[in-house]
Every structure is written in structure tokens, then in C-alpha cells.
Amino acid sequence: MGQPVIIQIENIYYPILAVIGVPANLVTIVILCRGKCGLSKCITRYLVAMAAADLMVLIFEVILYEIKDAYFPYSFLNYTPICSLNIALTFVSIDCSVWLTVAFTFDRFVAICCQRWRTKYCTEKTAAVVIAVVCSWSGLQNIPVYFVYEPREIIDNVPWSCNVKSSFYTSRIWAAYLWLETILIPFAPFVLILLLNALTARDIVLANRVRRALRGNNNGENHTDPEMENRRKSIILLFAISGNFILLWMVIFIFFLCVQFTDVHFFETNYNDSFTIMEQSGYMLSCLSSCTNTFIYAVSQRKFREELKNAIKRSLALITNLIK
Numbered sequence: 245m246g247q248p249v250i251i252q253i254e255n256i257y258y259p260i261l262a263v264i265g266v267p268a269n270l271v272t273i274v275i276l277c278r279g280k281c282g283l284s285k286c287i288t289r290y291l292v293a294m295a296a297a298d299l300m301v302l303i304f305e306v307i308l309y310e311i312k313d314a315y316f317p318y319s320f321l322n323y324t325p326i327c328s329l330n331i332a333l334t335f336v337s338i339d340c341s342v343w344l345t346v347a348f349t350f351d352r353f354v355a356i357c358c359q360r361w362r363t364k365y366c367t368e369k370t371a372a373v374v375i376a377v378v379c380s381w382s383g384l385q386n387i388p389v390y391f392v393y394e395p396r397e398i399i400d401n402v403p404w405s406c407n408v409k410s411s412f413y414t415s416r417i418w419a420a421y422l423w424l425e426t427i428l429i430p431f432a433p434f435v436l437i438l439l440l441n442a443l444t445a446r447d448i449v450l451a452n453r454v455r456r457a458l459r460g461n462n463n464g465e466n467h468t469d470p471e472m473e474n475r476r477k478s479i480i481l482l483f484a485i486s487g488n489f490i491l492l493w494m495v496i497f498i499f500f501l502c503v504q505f506t507d508v509h510f511f512e513t514n515y516n517d518s519f520t521i522m523e524q525s526g527y528m529l530s531c532l533s534s535c536t537n538t539f540i541y542a543v544s545q546r547k548f549r550e551e552l553k554n555a556i557k558r559s560l561a562l563i564t565n566l567i568k
Contacts, residue, residue: 248515248516250515250524250525251314254310254314254524254528258306258310258311258314258531261302261306261531261535262302262306262311265298265299265302266307268535268539269295269296269298269302269534269535270299271538271552272291273292273295273299275548275551275555276295277292278551280551281541281548281551284366285368286351286366286367286368286370286371287348287481289372289375290344290347290348290351290371290375291537293340293344293375294341294344297337297341298341298533298534298535299534300333300336300337300341301334301337301338301341301531303337304330304333304334304337305531306534308321308334309331310531322404322405323402323404324394324395324396324403324405325403327393327405327406328390328391328392329390331393331406332387332390335389338429339381339428340382341533342430342433342489343378343381343382344375345433345437345485345486345489346436347374348482348485349436349437349440349441349482349485349486350436350440351365351371351374352444352481352482353443353444356444356447356448356478356479356482357443357447385424385425392408392412392418393406393408393409394406394407394409395407426504430493430497430500431497431500433489433493434490434493434497440486441482441483441486441487444479477544477545481540481541481544481545484543484544485537485540488537488540492529492532492533492536493526493529493530493533494529495525495529496523496526496529496530498526
């Protein structure tokens with residue numbers, strides 16, 4: 245009997261995602277670190293950190309977990325200690341990626357809506373501190389994940405593969421930890437990003453009305469407003485990144501709602517079940533969010549496009565010289 249359709253799709257989807265996503269994030273990190281995209285140092289720090297976290301998601305979840313299981317099921321990476329460590333690092337990288345997106349959204353909310361706090365909070369130093377706290381907390385809170393798993397089987401006295409311990413489903417401590425993890429990913433980030441974007445959008449609408457009234461646009465006069473133009477560029481970047489996150493995490497968010505507030509339980513995976521297909525589709529879309537920011541920057545930021553074109557030209561020239 246052949247593999248379920250969703251597994252066949254994953255076996256094609258994840259390698260393509262890795263081939264596109266890893267170089268895209270590496271190029272993004274290099275371009276942003278050069279500091280020639282016309283972005284503030286504060287924004288640049290967040291975007292570099294987000295690209296690095298997305299790269300880690302692609303490495304640990306897509307390459308070392310999904311692709312490894314599909315194409316290299318008997319590699320040394322399936323030894324239980326290594327397998328458990330990889331899963332824990334997968335959770336760490338996902339948490340970093342998600343919460344850095346929240347941190348960036350909050351930073352832009354402060355910059356646009358909270359003028360009194362902007363000069364103190366929206367700085368390169370504050371961004372560095374926030375990034376360090378997010379990454380440290382993500383690492384610490386996922387330490388227990390390493391201890392969730394036990395060997396699936398023992399072959400020649402070697403623990404092989406990872407299987408969730410039976411006590412995970414019966415222990416109150418693990419149940420509380422699972423609830424905490426579910427709240428932190430994806431409920432809290434999803435709600436926070438929606439809330440912050442709604443507040444930011446409301447403030448933008450009100451501010452634009454006031455500025456137009458002060459500049460006489462309500463009388464049919466046509467004025468250019470540099471402040472509104474700068475705000476517009478910042479808003480496009482913010483809404484593109486956070487909107488992309490909301491769109492691609494929507495399916496997994498709905499899935500978790502179904503699991504937490506219905507009687508649906510998953511003790512054995514059935515890849516022909518509609519809820520399992522929904523879960524796997526949600527994971528595929530959430531992984532996609534780890535390689536789309538590069539394309540968002542390319543579409544929304546003119547200077548990033550220019551730097552990307554220059555990087556491609558230099559790479560082609562280097563390849564041509566090597567061939568010659």
C-alpha cells in the first residue's frame with residue numbers, strides 16, 4: 245500500500261522549501277548586515293534576528309526532522325539522544341521566530357503610536373536586549389522537551405528514534421506544561437499581533453485625518469507630506485510581515501482551537517483523518533513563513549531590491565570567472 249497523499253506532498257514540499265528558504269535567509273542576513281537598505285539600526289537588528297531564527301527553523305525542523313525522516317530514516321541523527329536534542333532545538337527555533345515577530349510588531353507599534361516612548365524604546369540597544377531575552381527564554385522554556393521522549397526501539401543496545409513517553413499523557417505536570425506551551429505558541433502571539441496591528445491601524449487612520457485637515461487636503465489642495473510617506477513605508481513593512489505570519493499560521497491556530505476546545509485526541513496518527521491532514525497542512529504553512537520574509541523585503545523595500553540585484557550580479561560574475 246502506498247503512502248498517504250499528505251505524506252507524498254510533504255516529501256516533495258519540504259526539500260523545495262529548504263532549497264529556496266536556506267539561501268534566501270542567508271542572503272537576507274548578509275544584505276541587512278551591510279546596512280545599506282535605508283532602515284534604522286533598530287529595525288535592522290530585528291529583521292536580522294528574525295532571518296536567523298527562520299534559518300534555524302529550516303535547519304532543525306525542515307532539514308534535520310522532516311527531510312531526515314523521509315529520506316534518511318536510519319541515519320545517526322535518529323539515535324534517541326540526538327533525535328531528542330533536535331526536536332528540542334526545533335521548538336526553540338520556532339519560539340524564537342514567532343516571538344521575534346511579536347517583538348518587531350510591538351516595536352513598530354511603539355514607534356508609530358507611542359511618541360513619548362519612541363525615543364527611549366525604539367533604539368538599537370533596546371532591540372539587542374529584547375532579542376537576547378526572547379532567545380534566552382525560548383531556550384530555557386524548551387529544556388523539558390528534551391526529556392519528553394524515550395527510545396522507540398533498542399537495536400544492539402542502541403536507543404533508536406524518539407517516542408513520546410506514556411507518562412506525558414497522564415502526568416499533571418506535563419499536562420500543565422503542554423497548556424503553557426500551547427498558550428505561548430500559537431495563541432498568545434496570534435492574538436497579540438492581531439491586537440497590535442488593529443491598534444496601529446486605528447492610530448494611523450486618525451493621525452492621517454488630522455494631518456490632512458491641518459494641511460488643507462480637505463479643500464482639494466494637493467500637498468506632499470514627507471512624514472506621512474515615511475510612516476507609509478514603515479507601515480507597509482510592518483503589515484506585510486505580521487500579515488504574512490497571521491495568514492500562514494491561521495490553519496495551525498484553528499487546529500489548536502479544535503484540539504483544546506473539542507473532544508478530539510490524537511494517540512495514533514491517521515494520515516487519512518481530516519484533522520491530521522489539517523494539522524500537517526498547518527505545519528507546512530507555518531514552515532513556509534520561515535522563508536517568505538525575504539520576498540516581502542524584496543517587494544516592499546526598494547533599496548533591499550537594489551542590494552539583492554547587486555548581490556546576484558556579483559555572484560554571477562564570480563561564477564563566470566571561476567568557469568573561465
